[in-house]
Amino acid sequence: MKELKIFGIVAAFTLILYWGVEPFAHSQMHKHVEGHNLVYDGKADIEEASKDKKEAKKKFWAEVKEIAKLKGDPVAGEATYAMCAGCHMEGAANMGGVTPPSLDHAGAIYDKNFLIALIKNPAMATNVDHKYKDTSTHPMGSISSMVSAPQDIANVVAYLKAKKAGEVTPKEAYIEACGRCHANRYGKLTQLGEIPKTKSNIKTGQDIEKMKYDQKVAEEQAALADYLGKLPPDLSIIYRARSEHFLHTFVENPQSQLAGTAMPRTGLDHEGMEKVMAYLEETGDPSKPARDALGPYVLIFFVIFTILAYLWKKSQWKDLH
Numbered sequence: 156m157k158e159l160k161i162f163g164i165v166a167a168f169t170l171i172l173y174w175g176v177e178p179f180a181h182s183q184m185h186k187h188v189e190g191h192n193l194v195y196d197g198k199a200d201i202e203e204a205s206k207d208k209k210e211a212k213k214k215f216w217a218e219v220k221e222i223a224k225l226k227g228d229p230v231a232g233e234a235t236y237a238m239c240a241g242c243h244m245e246g247a248a249n250m251g252g253v254t255p256p257s258l259d260h261a262g263a264i265y266d267k268n269f270l271i272a273l274i275k276n277p278a279m280a281t282n283v284d285h286k287y288k289d290t291s292t293h294p295m296g297s298i299s300s301m302v303s304a305p306q307d308i309a310n311v312v313a314y315l316k317a318k319k320a321g322e323v324t325p326k327e328a329y330i331e332a333c334g335r336c337h338a339n340r341y342g343k344l345t346q347l348g349e350i351p352k353t354k355s356n357i358k359t360g361q362d363i364e365k366m367k368y369d370q371k372v373a374e375e376q377a378a379l380a381d382y383l384g385k386l387p388p389d390l391s392i393i394y395r396a397r398s399e400h401f402l403h404t405f406v407e408n409p410q411s412q413l414a415g416t417a418m419p420r421t422g423l424d425h426e427g428m429e430k431v432m433a434y435l436e437e438t439g440d441p442s443k444p445a446r447d448a449l450g451p452y453v454l455i456f457f458v459i460f461t462i463l464a465y466l467w468k469k470s471q472w473k474d475l476h
Contacts, residue, residue, distance in 0.1 A: 158468075188401075188404045188411045188412055189404075190400070190403055190404045190407055191407065191408070193266060193407055193423065193424055193425055193428060194268075195266050195268045195269040195272065195420075195422060196216060196220065196268065197212060197213070197215065197216025197219070197272075198216075199408050199410075199411060200212050200216070200279075200282050200408075200410075201213055201216070203410055203411070203414070208284070211279075212279065215272070215275070215276060215279050216272070218275065218305075219268055219271050219272045219275060220268075221305065222271050222275070222305045222308055222309055223267065223268055223271055223309075225305060225306060225309040226309070226313075227306075227309035227310045227311075227312055227313025227314070227316075228309075228310045228313060229310070229313045229314045229316075229317040229318060230314075231307075231310045232307075232309075232310030232311045232312070232313050232314030232315070233314050233318065235302055235307050235310055235311050235314075236311050236314050236315070238298075238301050238302065239258070239298070239302075239311070242255040243255050243256060243257060243258045244257060245257050249375060249378050250294050251294030251382065252294065252378050252379060252381060252382020252383070253294065253335055253336065253378075253379060253382060254335050254346070254347075254375070255295075256331050256332075256335055257331065258315065258331075259331075260323045260327060260328065260331055261315045261331070262315040262316040262317070262318070263322075263323045263426065263427070264323060264328050264331065264332060264423055264424065264426060264427030264430065264431075265315075265421075265422045265423060265424060265427060266422050266423070266424040267312060267316065267424075269420070269422030269424075270312045270315060270422065271308055271309070271312055272422075273295075273422065274298060274299075274302055274308045274311060274312070275299065275303075275308060276290055276296075276299055277290075277293045277294075277295040277296060277298065277299070278290035278293040278296065280420070280422070281419030281420045281421075281422075282408060282409070282410050282419070282420045283417060283418075283419050283420075285415065286417060294382075323426075323427075323430055324430070325430045325431070325433040325434035325437065326342070326434050327430075328427055328430035328431050328434065329342075329344075329430070329431050329434040329435070330344065330348065332421045332423055332427060332431055333390065333421070333431065334346070334348070336379060336383070336387040336418075337387045337388065337389065337390045338389045338390070338391075339389060339390050339391050339438055340389055340391050341391040341392070341438040341439070341441075342391070342434070342437075342438040345372045345375075346372065346375045346376060346379065347368075347371060347372055347375055350368070351364070351368060353365045353368070382417075383417040383418070384417050387418070390435060390438075390439075391438055391439060392438075392439040393435060393439060394432070394435040394436045394438075394439035394440060395439045395440055396439075399432070402432065402435070403428065403432075406421055406423060406428065406431070407420070407423075407428075408420055
C-alpha cells in the first residue's frame with residue numbers, strides 16, 4: 156500500500172509538470188497561432204497587413220470572392236489553360252528563381268479560392284507581396300495580364316478542378332506543393348525531383364552522371380537561395396521536429412509564424428494538406444507503423460509483469476506484516 160502512495164505522489168507531480176508547467180513555459184516562449192481551417196478568404200492577410208496595404212488586400216480578396224461565385228466552363232478553361240501549360244509542365248526550366256510546378260494534380264490538392272487568387276495576382280495570393288514594390292514583377296506576375304477577365308479565371312479553375320484532379324499519392328502531393336523548394340533526403344528527393352540511379356565508371360571509379368546531377372542541383376539551389384534570401388531547409392524530419400499544429404498553420408500562412416518570410420503560401424486544401432503531412436510523417440518517422448503495431452504487446456507485457464511483481468512482493472513480505 157505504501158508503494159502505491161509513493162507511486163501516486165510521483166505520478167501527480169509528473170502530470171503537473173507535463174500538463175501544467177511545460178505547456179505554460181512553451182506558451183511564453185512561442186506565440187500561439189490560430190489556424191483558419193484552410194479557408195482562403197484573405198481575413199488573416201488583411202489583419203496582418205500594414206495600414207498602407209489593408210485596403211488593397213480587402214479589394215483583392217473581395218474580387219476573389221465575386222469570381223468564386225461565377226460558374227466556370229471547363230471546356231473554355233482548357234483553351235485558356237494552354238497559356239499556362241508552356242511553363243507548368245514536367246521538366247520546366249527555372250524561372251526567376253524557382254521552377255514552375257506541374258499542375259497535373261492542382262485541382263485535387265489546392266483550394267478553389269486560392270487558385271482564383273493565384274491566377275489573379277500570384278504575389279497577393281501567396282502573401283509575399285511585401286517582397287515586391289509592384290506585384291507584377293513576381294515571376295508569375297505576367298499571368299495577371301494574360302488571364303485577367305473574371306470569367307476566364309473561373310473557367311481555368313473549373314478546368315483544373317474537372318480535368319486535372321486525379322488520385323494523388325502523398326509523395327506526388329509533396330513534390331507539387333513543397334518539392335520545388337525543399338529537398339527531402341530521406342525521401343531521396345532534391346529540388347529537381349527524385350535522385351536518379353547512376354553507376355560509377357569501372358576504370359576510374361568516378362560517377363560522372365552523379366556529378367553532373369549534383370551540379371544541376373547546386374545551380375538550382377543557388378537560384379533558390381538568391382530568390383528567397385536563403386536556401387529553404389530540408390524537410391526530412393520536420394514532422395518530428397515541429398508539432399502538427401505548427402506545420403498546419405505555417406503551411407496555411409507562413410507569415411503567421413514567421414512574419415516577413417519569403418516562403419509563399421501553398422494554398423493546400425484539406426485533402427492536399429493530409430497527403431503532404433502523410434508523406435512528411437512517412438519520411439520523418441518511417442518506423443511509426445511498426446512501433447504502433449508493437450505498442451499493444453508492450454502494454455500487455457507491462458500489465459502481466461505488474462501483476463507478477465505484485466504477487467512476488469506479497470509473497471516475500473507476507474511474514475513481515
